[in-house]
Amino acid sequence: MTFSDLPPETEELRQRTRRFIRETVIGAEPAPGGRLDQATRDRLRTAAKEAGVFAPLVPREYGGQGLSPAHWSPVLQEAGYSPIGPSVLNCMAPDEGNMHMLHLIATEEQKKRYLAPLAAGDVRSCFGMTEPHPGAGSDPAALRTTAVRADGGWIVDGHKRFTSGAIGAAFCIVMARTPAVDGAPEGATMFLVDLTNPGIRVGEAIHTVDRAIDGGHPHLYLEDCFVPDDAVLGEVGLGFRYAQVRLGPARLTHCMRWLGLARRAHDIALDRAARRELFGGPIDTLGLAQHLIAESVIDIETSDAIITKTAALLHGDPKAGSAMSSVAKVHCSEAVFRVIDRAIQICGGDGVSDGLPLAQYLNEVRPFRIYDGSNETHRWAIARRASAARGAAVRAGEPYRGDALISQGGNA
Template sequence: MNAHSTHTPNVEQLRRRIRSFVREQIIPAEPRPGETLQPEELQRLKDAAAGEGLLSVHVSEEHGGAGVPLRDWPVLFQEAGHSPIGPAVLNIMAPDEGNMHMLSLVANEEQKERYLRPLAAGQVRSSFAMTEPHPGAGSDPNSLTSSAEFSDGQWVLNGHKRFISGAYEASFFIAMMRTPAHGDSPEGATMFFVDADNPGVRVGEPIHTVDTTIAGGHPHVYFDDCKVDSSAVIGAVGRGFEYAQVRLGPARLTHCMRWLGLARRSLDIALDRAEKREIFGDKLYRLGLAQELIAQCEIDIETSAALIEKTARKLEEDEAAGRSLSSIAKVYVSEAVYRVIDRCVQICGGDGVSDGLPLIQYLNEVRPFRIYDGSTETHKFAIARRASSRRRKEVQAGAPDQGTAALRPCDGDDSRC
C-alpha cells in the first residue's frame, strides 16, 4: 500500500500492527469460500484483537477505541479489508461501525455508556432499521412509512422494515420512524433505541443474498405497538433524517475502504498466478492481454485510494461537502472494486471461478456493494442534481460563464475573434 508517509508515525505503526494481525491470525481462520465464520470463532478473534489494542480504532479513547481521526481511517480499514472477515474481527464492519460513529456524535452520555461502550468493546452487535418494503423508504428515505406516536408518556412504534443487516445477532436496533410534531419539535423522522428483547420488536423471515461477511443476515424486522421511553430518543425528535446523513456519509466511505482492501488482495492473488503460470511459451504476466488486465486493476485501485483519501479529509473539514463527495466515491469505488476482482478472476481462468481460490466468493461479496447504502443509479441521480444546482448558483452569482462563451457571437473587440 502506497503513500503512508502522509500519516503520523502512530497511525503508521497501527497500520503495521493491523497488517500483521490480519495476516498472522485472521487469514488462517478464514472459512472456506461459501461458508460463514461461526459466532464463537468470531468472538475468539475479537478477543484477540482487543488484547492487541486493535478493536474499534475509529471510536474515541474515552469510549474504548483508539481515537483515530477520520482522515486516517482509509489506510487502516484497507488493511483490515485484506481479509473478508477482517473488518468484523476488528469491529469496524457495517452496520456497527456506522452506528458507533453516529452515536459518538449524537447520543447523550447516558446512551453512550449503555449502548456505545459495549458496542465498541465488541460485547454486543447492533442494527440500523430504516429500509422498508416498497413503497416505503429505500433509495428515497423521504418515503418512510413506519411511524411512532407519543401516548401516555411513551413512544409507540409501528412499522415493517426489511434488509436490516445484522438483525439476527443484534442486541439493539436504531429504528427510524416518522413522527408528528411533538412539543417544539417539527414533524419529521426520529431515531429510537429499541432493545432486541423488547416484546414489541420481532425479527422475521430472512432475505437470502450472495454476500456472507455481514454476520446476522439481512432479514425483515417488525415493530408492533413497540413501546419505548423518551430516554430511547436519539438526539432530538424530528431530526432523524439529519442524523442519518451524519451516519451515511462516512459509512458509505468506509465500505469503500474495506472493499478496496479486498481488491488489493485479489490483485495479489492474480499477480502470483501470473508469475507462475506459463502459456503459449511464456509467463502469463509477460503477455499483453494479461498486462492490460493488470494495468487496469492498478489504475482502478490507485484512483480509488486517492478519491477515498480526499473524501475522508473533506468529511473532516466540511461535513456537508464531504457527504456530496462520498456519493461520488461510493459510485466510483463500488464499480472499480468489482472490475478489479472480475479481472482477477479472468486472469486466473478456471481456478478463478472454482473454490480452489477465493476470488469468485470475493466477487459475490462485493457485488451487493453497488446497491447497499444507495444504488449506483440513485447516487448518480443525486450527483447530477447537485452539479446542476451548483452551476445555476454560479451563474446567478455572476461567475464567468465559460461554459457558454463559445456560443455567443463575437465582435471586433472580442479576443475570440
C-alpha cells in the same frame, strides 16, 4: 501500499493491523461461501485486543484505538484485506456506523448503555431504515414507519427489511416518521429499540450473495412497540439530519474496507500471473494480461485518491464531504468489482472455482452497488448538485459558456 505521510502512531497501528490480518486472520477464514462462526470470531477478537488492533475507529475512552477520521482509510484497507477482518476488528457495518453516530449524538446514559458494550464487542446492533415498497429505500423520504406520542414515551409501528445485522443483535436504531409535537417539527426521529422489546420481532431472513455481515439482512416488524422517552436518539424530528452524520462516513468506510479486499484479489492475480506459464512464458509478460493488471492498478489508485479526498472533506466540511461520499461510493463500488473480476479472468478456471476465494469476493462486493443507496440514485443526486452549483455560479456572474461558444461560432 505505502503511507509515508501518516503520523508515526497511526503507521504503527496500520503495520500491526497488517501483520495481524496476514498472520492470524487469513488462516482462520471460512471456506468460500461460508460464514465466520461465533467461536472463531470470539477467539480472533480476543487476539485482536491483545494485539492492540481491536476497534480502530472507537474512541480510547471506550476501549478503541482512537483513530482520527482523516486516517481511517489506511487501517480499514488493511482490515479489509480479509473479508472477515472488519468483523474481527469490530469495524464492520452496521456496528461501525452506529458506533460513530452514537458517539456524536447519544446522551451520556445512552453511550453507557449502548455504545460501551458495542465498542467492547459484547453485543451487535442494526439500523432500521429500509422498508418494503413503497416505503423508504433509495428514497428515505418515503419512510412509512410511524411513531406517535404515548404516556411516557412513543408507540412505534412499521415494517423494515434488509435490516443488516438484525439476527442476534441486541438493539436496533429505528427510523420512524413523527408528527409535529412539543415544539419539534414533523419529520423523522431515531429510536434506540432493544431487540428484547416485545413490540419488535426479527422476521424472515433475506438470502443474499454476501456473507461478511454478521446477522444477515432480515425483515423487522414493529407492532405497538412502546419505547420510553429516553429511547429517542438525538432530537425529535431531526432524524434525517442525523442520518447524514452516519450515512456519509458509512459509505466511505465501506469503500475503504472493500478496497482492501480488491488489493487482496489483485495480489492473488499477480501471484498467479507470475507463476503460471502460457505460450512459452509467464502470464504477466503477455500484453493482454498486462492490460488487465494495469487497469486494476488504475482502479485501485483512483479509488484510494477519491477516498482520501472525501475523508478530508468529511473532517473539515461535513456537508461537502457527504456530497462527495456519493461520488466515492459510486466510483469505488464499481472499480472494486472490476478489480476482482479481472483477477478472476487472470486466474482462469480456478478463479471461478472454490479453490480460490475470488468468486466469493465478487459476491461480497456486488451488493455494494445497491446497499447504502443504489448507484443510480447517487448518480441522480450527483447530477442535480452539479447542475445546481453551475446555475448558482452563473447567477453570481460567471459567464454562461454555452452561449459564449454559440456566439463565437464554436462547437459545443
